[in-house]
Amino acid sequence: MFSKACEYGIRASTYIALKSLEGTRVSLKEIAEKIDSPVAFTAKVLQQLSKNHIVDSVKGAAGGFQIAKANIDQVKLSQIVYAIDGNKVYEGCGLGLKKCNSNEPCPVHDKFVQIRADLKNMLESTSLYDMTVGLEEGLTALKR
Amino acid sequence: MFSKACEYGIRASTYIALKSLEGTRVSLKEIAEKIDSPVAFTAKVLQQLSKNHIVDSVKGAAGGFQIAKANIDQVKLSQIVYAIDGNKVYEGCGLGLKKCNSNEPCPVHDKFVQIRADLKNMLESTSLYDMTVGLEEGLTALKR
């Protein structure tokens, strides 16, 4: 569904959001531990997210990653997916034709478009705040 | 969503079904042309599908691929996807946790499970016969 990079990106952003709500900045090392991802690879993903202004990075000692509290419920999963995987999730054809196109649809087009729309809708309506709900209480998890 | 191999597999099977309905067997070369896929790679995919008894292969001159007419509306897309991509589509976690598990769900679990169920349902309820409807009339296409 999503690339590994994107999966790490969502999990990392969610963890950063969780800690930002508590008012603390987190280091790459801590993030990678808490979401069980390869440190250096996660760094690349976070660079990407930082460039896209989805997370803020602070260099130097006592630096790390954070998200402004006011933004946590504004940032949607769709933005993260788009920043990392691009629009293929939204515009790609389920059978791999050059581009999904209802003028010359593939045989699964009608059904596929619906599922994709549901997915898109889910991503666009889920904020990082939504993602954090339940994490503290252990109702949901970012690694396992 | 699906691997390239799987996309080729679905398109190839659909074309084979179309021709089998007309009572003719088709060669790998023709299939690759009609679905616009790399010949040798498509051969591997068809070997896989043949081993899984999703298509029948006939060796030798005048050989090729076919599907028994009685099976065309029995073979579902879900079988093709499973034969090539395995069960990751059905059992994988949207955020890449080891395994999707409602006992210790990731933050998108509930929403993701629904979408995945819709996809699964679509794949299980779409037969190769369904796929062929509209192809002859040019209402749908396997390449573009």
Place this chain on the structure above:
DNA sequence: TTTAAATAGGACAAAATTATCCTATTAATT
């Protein structure tokens, strides 16, 4: 019986994705 046309399958190559390592830069603390 030979030839030709087809799939099967092993070996290999290319490309994309995932992952690691090292150095540069930045900034707080000592």
Place this chain on the structure above:
DNA sequence: AATTAATAGGATAATTTTGTCCTATTTAAA
């Protein structure tokens, strides 16, 4: 000012996926 802890980013490596090539095998037809 020096040290230390952090991200940035370039180079490279490993792995997976995708794609190619060649030979073996099979079968119909000449």
